[in-house]
Amino acid sequence: MILIIGAGLSGLLTGYRLKQAGIPFKILEARNRIGGRINTIYKLNNAPIEMGATWFTHQHQNLIALLHELEIGYFKQFMNNTAFYQSSPTSSANIIQIPHQSPSYRVSDGTSYLINTLYEKLDKNDVLLNQSVKEIKIHHNTVQIIANEVFEGTKVVLAIPPKLWSKKIIFTPNLPSDLLRIAKQTHTWMEDSIKVALNYEHPFWEHENLPSTLFSNSGPITELYDHCNHEKSKYALCGFINSSNNNLSIVKRRANIIEQLKPFFGKKVEQFTTYTDCVWSQEEHTFEPSEDFLFPHQNNGNPIFSNRLFDGKLLISNSETALKFPGYMDGAVYSGNAAAQKIINNL
Numbered sequence: 001m002i003l004i005i006g007a008g009l010s011g012l013l014t015g016y017r018l019k020q021a022g023i024p025f026k027i028l029e030a031r032n033r034i035g036g037r038i039n040t041i042y043k044l045n046n047a048p049i050e051m052g053a054t055w056f057t058h059q060h061q062n063l064i065a066l067l068h069e070l071e072i073g074y075f076k077q078f079m080n081n082t083a084f085y086q087s088s089p090t091s092s093a094n095i096i097q098i099p100h101q102s103p104s105y106r107v108s109d110g111t112s113y114l115i116n117t118l119y120e121k122l123d124k125n126d127v128l129l130n131q132s133v134k135e136i137k138i139h140h141n142t143v144q145i146i147a148n149e150v151f152e153g154t155k156v157v158l159a160i161p162p163k164l165w166s167k168k169i170i171f172t173p174n175l176p177s178d179l180l181r182i183a184k185q186t187h188t189w190m191e192d193s194i195k196v197a198l199n200y201e202h203p204f205w206e207h208e209n210l211p212s213t214l215f216s217n218s219g220p221i222t223e224l225y226d227h228c229n230h231e232k233s234k235y236a237l238c239g240f241i242n243s244s245n246n247n248l249s250i251v252k253r254r255a256n257i258i259e260q261l262k263p264f265f266g267k268k269v270e271q272f273t274t275y276t277d278c279v280w281s282q283e284e285h286t287f288e289p290s291e292d293f294l295f296p297h298q299n300n301g302n303p304i305f306s307n308r309l310f311d312g313k314l315l316i317s318n319s320e321t322a323l324k325f326p327g328y329m330d331g332a333v334y335s336g337n338a339a340a341q342k343i344i345n346n347l
């Protein structure tokens, strides 16, 4: 029995590959939902909105290959060649030309459609929610995991960000000290970001020939993009808020955002049908305070994560440990495939 910790993209994919190879496994997930940093919110009559991972490019070939394999569609992020640009809190509504850039893509029907498609392919009894892993004991021939229940297996796959396992899970015997030190200093991509989305009945910005993109140096919103569904029949704007707004109430954040957007989009911006935001620094199964300042992507893809540990009984695998595009969905796919392949080869 292989025990996989974490039902994000990498853990679910490892599970799916093991299932294809006929190898028994269980996925232990701390949250009461699957997907980790992928979380699309679906509400009736609204465009699906992404509170987590959203975009990828043609360079992300591991992710694209998985989408093709699972027959999941994707579409180009809508972006015309203009954007609002706000250089300071008091500056007027400038419209700038955006230089041509290679397109980004979004998963049709939302990124969680990928997560849900993987989950549908698994036996539901093999994915256990509300199992926050606290301790891992590596014995001579077995591994024991202490979560809300105790689990026994032959190998364990750590499909969670290194900063989380290095600071929150007790290992017996101890992990090598250099591995532990680097894991504590490994940045978890977007762990302290705030995502925001506003749904609308009509794309008033299009009717009024306004850009749907906004870049601001002052915030609270720093970036905003068109977030219509792929059929372009349901409408939304979605972007990021400066992470210093994490301590405000949702009501205050919403009020500040509308105040910021009104000079650009006019009063119609107040007529949203739904406001949603997600403060990732309040998500204990994603965010973990760092002891030192970490640069974005610091130690992501460090080769130390690929070292063989405890005679192959402990495998480290998640987006941040990938050798290609670590921190991104593509990295999660790379790692999910690589962990499963190591297990299959070993057996």
Ligand SMILES: Cc1cc2nc3c(=O)[nH]c(=O)nc-3n(C[C@H](O)[C@H](O)[C@H](O)COP(=O)(O)OP(=O)(O)OC[C@H]3O[C@@H](n4cnc5c(N)ncnc54)[C@H](O)[C@@H]3O)c2cc1C
Binding pocket: 005, 006, 007, 008, 009, 010, 011, 028, 029, 030, 031, 034, 035, 036, 037, 038, 051, 052, 053, 054, 055, 056, 131, 132, 133, 134, 159, 160, 161, 164, 168, 189, 190, 191, 193, 194, 195, 280, 285, 286, 317, 318, 319, 320, 327, 328, 329, 330, 331, 332
């Ligand atoms: C706001 C935001 C925007 C992003 N935008 C993009 C983007 O546009 N494009 C892109 O490519 N990437 C983006 N990313 C990054 C992308 O989401 C991640 O790279 C990818 O989803 C990581 O998958 P993972 O499986 O490696 O880890 P995670 O998704 O972090 O999954 C880890 C899982 O482990 C669980 N877990 C944690 N601790 C424990 C424990 N002790 N016991 C059991 N389970 C545990 C968690 O609950 C989680 O479900 C974004 C991330 C965020 C937060």
